[in-house]
Amino acid sequence: MKLIKKQIPLAIVLVFGTLTLLTYFVPHKRSVNFLETMNKWENIVAAFAFFLGLINLFYSHYTKISRKADGWGYSIFVYIGFLAIAIPAYVSHGKNMDGSVLTWMGWAFKYIYNPLSATMFAVLAFYIVSTAYKSFRIRSLQAFVLFAAAMFLILGNVPLGQMIWDKLFGWTSYAISDIVDWIMHVPAIAGKRGIMIGIAIGVVVTALKIIFGIERQYLGKD
Amino acid sequence: MLKEKLNALLRIDRRWIFLGLTVVLFGAIMRPLGLINKEISKDTRNAYDFMEKLPAGSFVILSLDYDPSTAPELNPQAVAVARHAFRKNLRVGVVTYAAGATGLIEQLFAVVPAEFKKEYGRDYIIFPYQPSAVAALTQMASDLYGIYDKDKDGKDAKSMPVMLGVKNYKNISLVVCIAGTQMPTYWVQYAGDKYGVPVMAGVTAISQPGYGPYLQKKQLKGLLGGMKGAAEYEHLIDTPGKGTSGIDALSLAHVMVVGLIIVSNIAMVILKYL
Numbered sequence: 001m002k003l004i005k006k007q008i009p010l011a012i013v014l015v016f017g018t019l020t021l022l023t024y025f026v027p028h029k030r031s032v033n034f035l036e037t038m039n040k041w042e043n044i045v046a047a048f049a050f051f052l053g054l055i056n057l058f059y060s061h062y063t064k065i066s067r068k069a070d071g072w073g074y075s076i077f078v079y080i081g082f083l084a085i086a087i088p089a090y091v092s093h094g095k096n097m098d099g100s101v102l103t104w105m106g107w108a109f110k111y112i113y114n115p116l117s118a119t120m121f122a123v124l125a126f127y128i129v130s131t132a133y134k135s136f137r138i139r140s141l142q143a144f145v146l147f148a149a150a151m152f153l154i155l156g157n158v159p160l161g162q163m164i165w166d167k168l169f170g171w172t173s174y175a176i177s178d179i180v181d182w183i184m185h186v187p188a189i190a191g192k193r194g195i196m197i198g199i200a201i202g203v204v205v206t207a208l209k210i211i212f213g214i215e216r217q218y219l220g221k222d
Numbered sequence: 223m224l225k226e227k228l229n230a231l232l233r234i235d236r237r238w239i240f241l242g243l244t245v246v247l248f249g250a251i252m253r254p255l256g257l258i259n260k261e262i263s264k265d266t267r268n269a270y271d272f273m274e275k276l277p278a279g280s281f282v283i284l285s286l287d288y289d290p291s292t293a294p295e296l297n298p299q300a301v302a303v304a305r306h307a308f309r310k311n312l313r314v315g316v317v318t319y320a321a322g323a324t325g326l327i328e329q330l331f332a333v334v335p336a337e338f339k340k341e342y343g344r345d346y347i348i349f350p351y352q353p354s355a356v357a358a359l360t361q362m363a364s365d366l367y368g369i370y371d372k373d374k375d376g377k378d379a380k381s382m383p384v385m386l387g388v389k390n391y392k393n394i395s396l397v398v399c400i401a402g403t404q405m406p407t408y409w410v411q412y413a414g415d416k417y418g419v420p421v422m423a424g425v426t427a428i429s430q431p432g433y434g435p436y437l438q439k440k441q442l443k444g445l446l447g448g449m450k451g452a453a454e455y456e457h458l459i460d461t462p463g464k465g466t467s468g469i470d471a472l473s474l475a476h477v478m479v480v481g482l483i484i485v486s487n488i489a490m491v492i493l494k495y496l
Contacts, residue, residue, distance in 0.1 A: 032364045039357040039369065046353035095375070096328040109325035114290040117322065121291035125475065129243050130236040133482035137490055147483070154480050157427065157450055159257040160473035161480075177261045189434040196435060 005220075010213045017211035058082075084112055149183055156180035225496050228489045239482070246478055250471035257470055265437055266454040269422045269444025270306070273396065278311035280395035281388050285405060286330075287355075289322025292402030292426050298452035298465035299424035300330060300400045306459045308338040312395075313384050314346040317370070319355035319405060324374075343382040348374045355405060359412040363391050391417040400424035400446075406433065410441045424451060448472075 016038070023035040061075035088104035096106035138144050155161030156176040165176040209215035276282070284304065288296040307314050316327055327348060335346055342348075349370045352358040361369040366389060373379050387393055397419055399406045406423035414421040420443050425433060427448025436442040446455055449472050452465025 036361060036364060036368050039354075039361040042357040043352060043354045043369070046357070050353060096325045097332055100332055106325060106328065110329065113322070114293070114325070117290035118293060122294075126240045126243055129475070129479055129482065130239040132479050133234075133239055133486050134232075134236065136483050136486070138487050147487075150483075151480060154476045157448075158473035158476045159469060160255075160477050162261060163257070164477070175261070177263070181264070184431060184434055185438065188431045189438055192432055193435045 006216075009219055010216070014211060014213065017207075021211070081116075084108060149187075152176065152179045152183060225493065228493050228496075231489050232486060232493075243475065243478060246474045247471050250474045251468075254467055254470045255473075257473055262454045262457065263447070263451070265445040265447070266451050266458070267444075269398075269446060270455060270458040272420065272422060272443045273303070273306055273310065273312075273398075276310060276312060276395050279313060281313045281315060281384075281393060282307055283394055283397045284314055284316045285397060285399040285401065285409060286316060286318050286323050286327050287320040287399065287401035287403050287405040288326070289320055289402065290326065291322075293326055294464075294468065295426050295448050295452070296400050296402060296424060297326060297330065298449065298463050298468070299446045299455065301334060301463055302452055302455040302459060302461070302465065303398050303400065303424065303446075304330065304334045305337070305461055306455070307398075308335060308340050308345070309459070313388075315384070315388070316346065316348045317358070318349075318351050319353075319358065320401070320403060321351055321353075324351050328374075343373075343377075344384055347379060347382055347384045349379070350374045355408050356412065359408055362413070363417055366390055391419045394419055396443075397421045398424070402426055402429075406436075406442065410436055414441055427451075 019034060020038055023031045023038075057078065061078045063069075064075045065072050085105075085108050088108040092098075092103035092105035094105065095103050096109055097103060102110060136143075136147070138147050155165050156179065162176055169176075206215065210218070273282075284300070284307070286300050288300075304314065316331065318324060318327060331342075331346065331348060335342070340346060350372065352369065358369050367380050370379055373382070379385055391413055397409050397413055399409045399421065401423065402425070406421070406425060409419075409421045409423070413419040421441070422444040423433060423442055424446035425448075427450065430445065430447035430451075433442060433445055437445055446452060449465050449468050452463070453469045454465075456463045456465050
């Protein structure tokens, strides 16, 4: 059992992880062919991962409904939403348009998925505005720096902000776009680059730990 | 008395703020102010200039990786870039790694190519959605048809006139990735840095600062940021669209945020010294 659950998966990860890593540095025909095969496998596995995710989603919401857990009524909409898109997709053979005419799937996408998804994201704007009012208090120097940077970026990013800046501070020799450019290209990039380098080193270390079997959480508990 | 009023102001029910924002946005959408975006950002200008300099017939990949949640910001960018490409008589290949983007792509390409009398299969092609972006991007380095042998309708892609002479990254003049995801980073890492394919991107305003390092090192040739980026690009191609019309609502909402932050902090300072 240990052989199937631990040793074989670890060997697969070691062999294929190392070989795939090497293809990056070996521009040989065989290396390219191997990588092409791996790409096809990856795409197939990724598609199966969607299917697995779907089963998991259905199962967890089924459990919620059957136990009448808090908010179980919302779980019903998971199934309704799925059917509202999946049935038209099946009927339309996965096509959104038939020439210039919307198919059933195209209709469901345009008039169900599109507005629902856009609404969910749009609601964020309302929470951001109310949170900015209720929580953004300048109580320290750091908060003031954050506030000043945010003000410049907000004003510099829209025409009305640019007009307000020109009216109030037009007498200075600085355009708001110059200040925004400086913020974006000096402190923002310095911070972002530091984060990116840190993440990249973390990814390399984690990948090596997985390839060499030091990190084994993906194998599960037993 | 003043203290109580200021405290009440700071504790205002957030639904009043929601209502205020609704009125501001609704008003701006129904009766646009016609604010003109005077300044074109350097990154948008660079993106426009790069595409403008491509010779007619060059093959360009449009990677449209956004779903309806970010479409208000990103769809105007995609429309503007597609218009520019067709106006320049470039050949366009559309790919996506966001499942929710397929419907938006079909709706966009049902309209824009017709404006320029462009024909499917001859001037542009739409490839099917692929679940693994990294696998697709790596594969395209050696043989694009290893992963995109068929178009979205299952027709043979290689035999279409639009794909003439296109085999891998060496034959691709530009990649434009418009995404609400991390896709521009993947394009830079797997196509731009490794194979020298020029990459430019269009992203949401909130994720725009994150791409600064790539712009500074020219790993991205240009960047459109949010609705403002779309409005700027529309201005450059001289075809106003939804980016231009949406900029009024964006302006007022931004100024409202600034106003609210200032008001709340002034109230806090007054309360402190009362």
